[in-house]
Amino acid sequence: MHIADGILPLAVSVAGYATTSGLTWFSLRRIRQLPDPQAGVPRAALLAAGFFVVSWIHIPIPPTSVHLLLNGLIGMLLGWYAFPAILIGLFFQAVMFQHGGLVSLGVNATMIGAPALLGHLLAQLARQRGWLAPQRQFSTGVVGFVIGATTLAMSVLMFFAVQIFSFDQIDPTLQRNALLVAVVGYLPVILIEGVLTAMVMTFLARVQPDLLGAPAAPLPELVAHGAPVQEG
């Protein structure tokens, strides 16, 4: 889901770059406040590469197939690193594969990255309430579904709204109807994205709980028996 270069007017592209600059600055500021900001760089970059590759998988929705965006999952797993990771992925796509474009990079990054940051904030809220926890797989799945579907819905809405409302010569009623049709047409993909995000979240909760943002579980025997750690 990219807007190609040449379609948007300059004002929209510049506004996209302004928003992207602001969100990148804010994300980097929050990253620098972390105890060891550099420790997260390889993790965020490699997970971003993983997400980039995962988005190539064709998911069957008979009679066709779709690619997933997974910006909600990126937000939940990468936290404040999500926006820079998405920006880098989009920059790479624009330069190496001509998907999207360098002029529309700001708009595309805002469209996909801003909902990812919202996904991170919602996930933080869910963690505080205990809904996103390895022990509670059902609620983790529900949180995954809600965040996955909501973030994609936001991106879809922005994607079509930016394209349709950029042409001021089009009749406003026609613009509104086109937006409605486009978003309703995307509903099955939004649901599939939500379901798959939920499934990946429950999978990670079972296999690698510390990826969900929760601390890794301590070794049971050391906690249960209070055994001292032996040195040497």
Added chain:
Amino acid sequence: MHRWDARYKLVGLSALLLAMSAVNDLRLAPVMLALAAGCFLLSRLPLSFLLSRLRYPGFFLLAVVVLVPLMSGETVLVQFGWLGVRQEGLVLMLVIVTRFVSILTVSIVLGTQPFVKSVQAMGALGLPPLLTDMILFFYRYLSDMAAMLMQMQQAMWLRGFQANRLSSLPAYAALMGSLLLRSYAQSERVYLAMRLRGYGAAPRSRGQFGATGYDRAALALALVCAAGLVAASWWL
């Protein structure tokens, strides 16, 4: 074109790209195309390379080419039942297509610069080290991840996985989760290995660049062309 200092090239061609997106008048389309053709000829790239790169993003433009002449404007040129091809929409479509081809051509010329060199140039122009590090890590491990995905998918197919049903979603989720786990595990190993080699402790170099008078003159020319294009689009 390829000998142009990477920092100056990045600034000059980016300015041209932005200026091209400001063009809204069909009368400026030939000027824009001429600028793009000039960049392309100076880069000495084969035409087949350009055409192969234009093909895929061209599909994204197809909707605009079809819909804009039907939806935009009031002066109907041709009527097919309830559908009418409008003059304003047709002009807008031509402007968009010219803009698209010009911008993409200049982007392709910019993209022929070695990727690492472009990242170093962005670092030298002030991009935060955290971002340049992330870009380089991403670039280094992307092909590893792609190879990993291909291997895992082959393993699934060899075990009889049917990819054409909605009921295969749990298997896709496990595939995605496993790939993310592998990238996570690899990132931990990479980080520890880099810490042992002093990552984050040594002072950073901003890359070795040396601009000549020709680099500066080329940048000035690109900026003048970009400013001229923007001024002309406002004037017309």
